[in-house]
Amino acid sequence: MKNRTSSRTRSREYLITDRPISAICAFSLPIMLGNLFQQFYTIADSVILGRFVSENALAAVGASGALTHVFICIAIGGGTGSAVLVGRWFGAREYGRMRLTVSTILLSFLNLSLFLSVVGFFLHRSLLELLRTPPELLPMAASYLQIYFLGLPFLFLYNVLSALFHALGRSRIPLYLLLFSSLLNITLDLTLVCGFHLGVAGAAWATLFSQGFSVLLSFLLFLQVLRSCTRDVVGPLPLFSPGEFQEICKVALPSIFQQSTVSIGTLLTQSVINPFGAQVLAGYSAASRVESLCIVPLSALGTAMSSYTAQNLGAALSAPGSVSRSGQPEPDPDSLDRAKKRVRQGYHASLRLTAGIAVLLCLFLEFFAPFLIRCFLGSEGTSAALSTGVGYLRFLGFFFALLGLKLCTDGILRGAADMGSFTLANLVNLTFRVAFAALTAPRLGPAYVWYAIPLGWLLNFLISWRAYRLGKWTPSSAP
Incomplete structure (x- = not known):
């Protein structure tokens, strides 16, 4: 019995024990596939509306899409950031504290989503006018946005639960689960x-019901997983801990901000695109949907590196080490050095994977961008919408390597x-992208909205890479 338990523990800890590149691939591949299916929610909406209703219907969903993306990124960022703590306690085998952190996370994001749902339901039209x-x-x-806000708690809880599974x-x-819900949504x-x-x-309504x-x-499956991980925890624990909530906020809020730099940038640049009219907006919306698919594998690698590092x-x-003069336990220096080396090995492996993915994306968009945009617009799509979407995708295809480095x-x-x-x-990234688009696009054309994107990615990467090279991220004491 003990051998089976030990085997299960090792299989769950493959991010700690397996070869870095093997562990990262094993972890990120299901995330890639899952995120692809998650994108089918909005892509299915856009394709079906563009082909079977009208180009204006596609543009309308695109106009509200900038707002919906903000809330998706808040949910993803909060879940990913909070899961860092769960991964930390899981790696340290502190299962009691892990369970308390999980329940605090779920209650916190449930309350946040209910609040945002009510605010968005009543202010959606004002936001669109703004x-x-x-x-x-x-x-x-x-109409689309009002129904969307009704289902906001479902969106939040699903993304948080997914991050906790990871x-x-x-x-x-x-x-x-995403495969099932995507097929149901379509x-x-x-x-x-x-x-x-x-x-x-x-x-x-289709998105709301499927989510x-x-x-x-x-939720039912997660309860089973959590019980299997914490079966040795003795005694009841509270459902909410103010101390754990503070720790969650320290990690989750910056992660929410990082995810929101993309969505807020999209939201603000949407206000730059909208005055160019429905045709340009339709092409921009279609290209944004394709871009969201292209980003999925790179984003999955970033998520894998987060859990791998934690x-x-x-x-x-x-790991047991010495005791300080104050009587506090200190981690084993050799264990820390091995962990830091392993993180660096994982980072190099993720960069090799990023390079391969970026080359494939560039070639794919260069040859298939017109076909992809026509899939959204249908046979009656205008030339302005087509040229806008194709120009967006072909330009951005050359710079996905920068995004992968950043993530x-x-x-x-x-x-x-x-x-x-x-x-x-991420603050520098957001500020530059929005300022560049707002200053140049109204005078020089909508293409300057996407010209700003890779420049923002580059600035973000340079700042993050400097912090990585300086080694300030490496801990020196136990959590």
């Missing part, structure tokens, strides 16, 4: 939009809880 949404698109965009090394479970989209002719409202059902399954450092910090380096800083350098790098 973004200068074209008047002809406003009614459809408002922190425990169970990245395949979210993949299976089926409901076709039924409500094409069968019942509900337009953008039908697409929004809600997926959250229920995800678990390896957590295991090293829990993998950010992943190490986040996994090591070096949130100061992490926050600074």
